[in-house]
Amino acid sequence: MVARSKRVGEDRLIKKYPNRRLYDTQTSTYVTLSDIKGLVMGGEPFKVVDAKTEDDLTRNILLQIILEEEACGSPVFSTQMLSQIIRFYGNSMQGLMGNYLEKTMQSFVDIHHKLGDQSKGMGAGSSPEAWAQMLNLQNPLMQGLMGNYMDQSKDLFVKMQEQMQGSQNLFTGFPFTQPAAKEEKE
Structure with missing residues (x-):
């Protein structure tokens, strides 16, 4: 054809x-x-x-x-992770969660490409088998690095939330009035 x-x-x-x-x-x-x-x-x-x-x-x-x-094979998603993702549906943070997962995945892909580029310089030892063996040895290190990255991201997010909450108090000294709540009709 x-x-x-x-x-x-x-x-x-x-x-x-x-x-x-x-x-x-x-x-x-x-x-x-x-x-x-x-x-x-x-x-x-x-x-x-x-x-x-x-x-x-x-x-x-x-x-x-x-x-x-x-x-089939080794799943990428644990039951706990899938449950946590499901909990974000309908949540006000749903859009942020999708964006965060996408950016995190892109960072992971970028790291993967960088490691792939570095392996090209390994010469004869850069066969897929040699690369897989090296990654298996480096797996605990990579997990540690990714864990540290995630912890730093979480800490940064918590600090950002604290700053945003602090900024709400920034305008308390101004003579703005709160809109009066409408009384319910009986």
């Missing part, structure tokens, strides 16, 4: 049909969640849409992939 050319800046389009099949419009073939995972791993931008309604289903498909990955 002939692959269609993709316009520059355009995401690869995957259509989901009512029969739950996924169709890659670029290659004109049906694909699986595993194929979509390959796109993610390859860093290829894509969008999954409902073939009938054209609703964006990309997040749903990504969540399905995560669910499958969590079900």
Whole structure:
């Protein structure tokens, strides 16, 4: 089959049909969640849409992939972590939580890329096996560094909250009046 050319800046389009099949419009073939995972791993931008309604289903498909990955092998998310994430839904901090997780993940990815760049200079010892062995030895160190980073982030957030609470008292000396509470009608 002939692959269609993709316009520059355009995401690869995957259509989901009512029969739950996924169709890659670029290659004109049906694909699986595993194929979509390959796109993610390859860093290829894509969008999954409902073939009938054209609703964006990309997040749903990504969540399905995560669910499958969590079900087999070593899960990334502990039960406690998933419970804590669920507690933020509907909470006033929900938006902040999503932003915080995204920035933390980006920091982790940046560290991972930096370590990958440094491994290129290792020469013959930079095989995937040698790299994995080195990371296994460094795992406690990395966990300690990430733990310290998270503790510092938490301390910074607590200090920021304290400063914000202190700033509320900043205007108490001014002659502003509080709006009168409306009396309830009986």
